[in-house]
Amino acid sequence: MHPVHSQQQLYRLLNDFQHDFPLSPTPYADMAAKLGMSETELLEWLKALQDEGSISRIGAVFRPNRIGASTLAAMAVPETRLQTVADLISSYPSVNHNYKREHHFNLWFVVTAENETRLESILRDMEQRSGLRVLSLPMEKDYHIDLGFPLQLAGNPHA
Amino acid sequence: MMQAPSPQHRLYTPDHIDREIIRLTQQGLPLVREPYAAIAAQLNISTSQVIERLQAMTDCGIIRRSGIVPNHYKLGFTANGMSVWNIPDAHINEIGMMVGALEFVSHCYQRPRFLPEWPYNLFAMVHGRSKEEVRDKVTVIAGMLGENNCGHSVLFSTRILKKTGLRIV
Missing domain, CATH: 3.30.70.3460 (Alpha-Beta Plaits)
Structure with missing residues (x-):
């Protein structure tokens, strides 16, 4: 059974972890520690969010025109x-x-x-x-420093 | 002050191992305890080599950021408006940085004009839960630009015909 997470935890997960994903051997354990949950619990939650489509993926976002x-x-x-x-x-x-x-x-x-x-x-x-x-x-100049997408715009009451 | 990347950085060419790492991770990191070790095993290199190379690609700007990529549509941001602006060339840098710093703008690029049909040289992607919300935000940008705005338009997407994770190698 998948544990129930609060809206607040969901916003925190999606809002705070769009950048600076840990480059350590166990990134999910590091993330789980910050969120106050176990690594197993976090991995199951991320899988569920990916399966339902709330998360497209976890990983690197590449800058256009740097490779190719x-x-x-x-x-x-x-x-x-x-x-x-x-x-x-x-x-x-x-x-x-x-x-x-x-x-x-x-x-x-x-x-x-x-x-x-x-x-x-x-x-x-x-x-x-x-x-x-x-x-x-083609892009001539990039003026945006990408820190991800601020979800408080969705009307997050906790933001 | 924000520093837009210089064009020289585009010339950086990662080696074949970097490209393999990108190929294996561009659709997402595996959801396992040691995702970098899983990638390392496939490439027959050490986990620390994978981590060092990802760090190097982050430092030089090939990787813009790393983390969770939310699905905006699923989260209720169903309207996206591509706002396009005709900005005097002499002011494009200052205006670009100002617009790019707005929290509701997710991409902000200078692109070439294509006269006469396409006079716009600045693109700012604006997301919202409705067209009205996007239009309101575009009005905010127009207000900020004042007389540096020589014309703008906002193009709403009516249909997504294809959207896949970036495949660059």
Whole structure:
């Protein structure tokens, strides 16, 4: 039986541990000590949160363009062709995010490749197969220091 | 003052062992007592080597942060608005740092304009529980920018067509 955790413990877990995950041989034990629970209890809880989808994963968040090359790309797709073109774009393994957005440029996706040359050739391939132009808007500068996502914005009464 | 990473850092090339560590961890660390030892065993290296390499990749900025990655949608943040801004080039750095420091902004990047159709050079991702909440936050940003805002728009996602963990190797 999975122990019941309070909302407060959940917010603390999700809010306080989005960065500085311990780089020690037993990171979960270190985390459990800070949360005042046992390592086993924490591991079971994390597994349950992952299974229900509240946690996407635990681990490193990589900065774009440090390894390989990536870009944010946009296309203006006629509404009647949107699903077909969206499926085409999603079928590329190098596309990891693909969103429909409300704008003249209505398809937005991130393309990642091992280097600039490969990235360019994927973008050209997309243009050729769709017959549409792909706007490539690579990151030029990152202005955000990423400490994770502050969950007190969700109306956490304890924040 | 925040320091935006210099473009030179992009040239850092991790070796094949670093890439293997990234490959094995990019979908998440295993939920076992000694996750780094589990990775080390697969690569036939020591646990301390895995830890040292992750530390080095963190220090040089390849790893932005390490920890729990919550699922915003599951937690009620169902609206995400990509706010885009046309900022005079002379002021992009100061404005970028100001917007990037806002707690409701999860990503803030300078990107190239694509004239004439795309005049926006600053992207700030704003999350909220509703479109209204996102719009309110965008209004806050517009208020802060004053006359440095030469036009903006906010693009809401209407559908997620694909979202997978980052695969970089």
